[in-house]
Amino acid sequence: MRILVVLTALMCSLPVWALNAHEMPESAHTVGKGNAQAHLGLGQSSYGLTDNIDLRSRVMAQFFGFNAQLKVALIQEEDMALSIEPLVWAEWPWATMGFGSYSAGAHLRHSMRVGTKGRLNLGVGAIYDRLKVALQFSDGWGGPDKGFGGDWWYSLTLYRSPQMYGHKATDISEGELYQGWVFEGVRVPINVGYEHMLSDRSSFNSVVRFHPMNLINEGGWWLEVQPTYVTRMGERARLALGVNLIVPGNPMPIRDEGVSDYVDNAKSNLHPRFWEALLPNTPVLPLPYVGIYWVL
Secondary structure, rough: HHHHHHHHHHHHHHHOOOOOOOOOOOOOOOOOOEEEEEOOOOOOOEEEEOOOEEEOOOOOOHHHHEEEEEEEEEEEOEEEEEEEEEEEEEEOOOOOOOOOOEEEEEEEEEEEEEEEEEEEEEEEEEEEEEEEEEEOOOHHHHOOOOOOOHHHHHHHHHHHHHHHOEEEEEEEHHHHHHHOOEEEEEOOOOEEEEEOOOOOOEEEEEEEEEEHHHHHHHHOOOEEEEEEEEEEEEOEEEEEEEEEEEEEOOOOOOOOHHHHHHHHOOOOOOOOOOOHHHOOEEEEEEEEEEEEEEEE
């Protein structure tokens, strides 16, 4: 009887977690068979094919290009998990600027409980990228060297390209009407995330994403720091508020000097780095983050 009383007291003293172990994007835990985590916007949604295998995708981003990822939990316990996550992304054929672009690789993730209120998520990946950037011109911008138009809005290439600026660039303009390049290389993202339970309804999640190959190659972003406050809204909905601090900030360097010079000389407000003119030059670029998702 005494043992039962002691166990009951111990269980009552343990905190009831505000959020499930699988909810943070860096977690190695899966959602469980038949369960789902549905994100509004470009967040990654998950569906449990089995208790140890999730199918993941950025649903809204499917409009721009096919993307899919599996999370296969090799070890999954309440306080610890280890998973491997193969992934693929490819532009759709109608994405004129980026058709022929794709990424493929995998992440290895490990999660564990730290103390009574913390979770530590560690991850490392290896991803091969091929990113095609073809500049197109609009007559209103003064000629083929002054900007681009066409179907660029159907492409994620414009927004993915800063991650690829550290890759080797090959000029594919010979014999073509438009200037263009292919960035090819391997990224090795390293992620460290710590989730701290603030109350029975909210957690603070802080993530550092490091891109050592981009740093070595002197191009693109190589460090992201993202502190986020996540709280429950009812039983199923979650609200995430945070900021993503990107280093180097604005402008982001392009490894290839020829490409960098050409982009800098394209004076259209639609050139591949047009958004840089809208922001101040700064070594750290802060981007606000707002996310809503449901655990089903």
